[in-house]
Amino acid sequence: MKALTRTDFNFEGQKSVYHGKVRDVYNINDDLMVMVATDRISAFDVVLPKGIPFKGQVLNQIAAKFLDATTDICPNWKLATPDPMVTIGLKCEGFRVEMIIRSILTGSAWREYKNGCRELCGVKLPDGMKENERFPEPIITPTTKADEGHDMNISKEEIIAQGIVSAEDYAVMEDYTRKIFKRGQEIAAKRGLILVDTKYEFGKRNGKVYLIDEIHTPDSSRYFYAEGYEEKLAKGEPQRQLSKEFVRQWLIEHDFMNEPGQVMPEITDEYAESVSERYIELYEHIVGERFERETSDEDIATRIENNVSSWLKAFKSK
Secondary structure (H helix, E strand, C coil), rough: CCCCCCCCCCCCCCEEECCCCCCCEEEECEEEEEEEEEEEEEEEEECCCCCCCCCHHHHHHHHHHHHHCCCCCCEEEEEEEEEEEEEEEEEEEEEEEEEEEEEECCCHHHHHCCCCCCCCCECCCCCCCCCCCCCEEECCCCCCCCCCCHHHCCCCHHHHHHCCCCCHHHHHHHHHHHHHHHHHHHHHHHCEEEEEEEEEEEECCEEEEEECCCCCCCEEEEEECCCCHHHHHHCCCCCCCCHHHHHHHHHHCCCCCCCCCCCCCCCHHHHHHHHHHHHHHHHHHHCCCCCCCCCCCCHHHHHHHHHHHHHHHHCCCC
């Protein structure tokens, strides 16, 4: 099974390229962004040494569908998806903040809560909560975007006081975050899922705030199955979930959390294929459609280069 773990394109009008943990983003004439969702996978802020076949296609197509499903709430950067692994859109000046919204106490928030934390990013948390219990209403717990290493928790007040985002822009981002999350929860409920938590990124273009990057994918979001949620909560049992948490758990079981002295476990072809199947399962549950694997004989990078170049040429001639 083929996987795309590296890209090195040189598109017409290309000014620069940014290689992220998972996505490679090409700047075209300081006006457009070509975002390639590779098959790389990251956990604990480190990229695993083997790619996951079809993962990039899964992420790109889920994000595209949810961007299209929220255009009535806020403007977003997407213009087209000329390839299953690529979205092209408007270049925006990204805010150096990720807006994380949580409806249930789980994951890193639960780990901190269990250790006695009762305030997260300036948000007071009630006493006596259990793991996987719903908050009275969703809470926003932003982080600052780090170029390297861990993103850092930060409060709304600190973001504004430090001038990272203006009070006016933050208010817009906060409003969009709550509304997009509500829409995501409504769509998830129709699929028998609970959208537990997610993150959004925003940017600015010509004085207007845009939703950018991916949304509601299993890399940026956590989903629980709705069926059995209450029973498992009452019994204190782990929830059935759709997210890449299963990869994190596998790494933890193999004594890896990217801490000093720890060694990354071997990622076998068999394990990579099993992760691929889980991502395809995620797609089909989240989107409610069968996943069509892109399996042309053409080399993945060559296919992407041809599809993107054709789109850019047509866009330029408009």
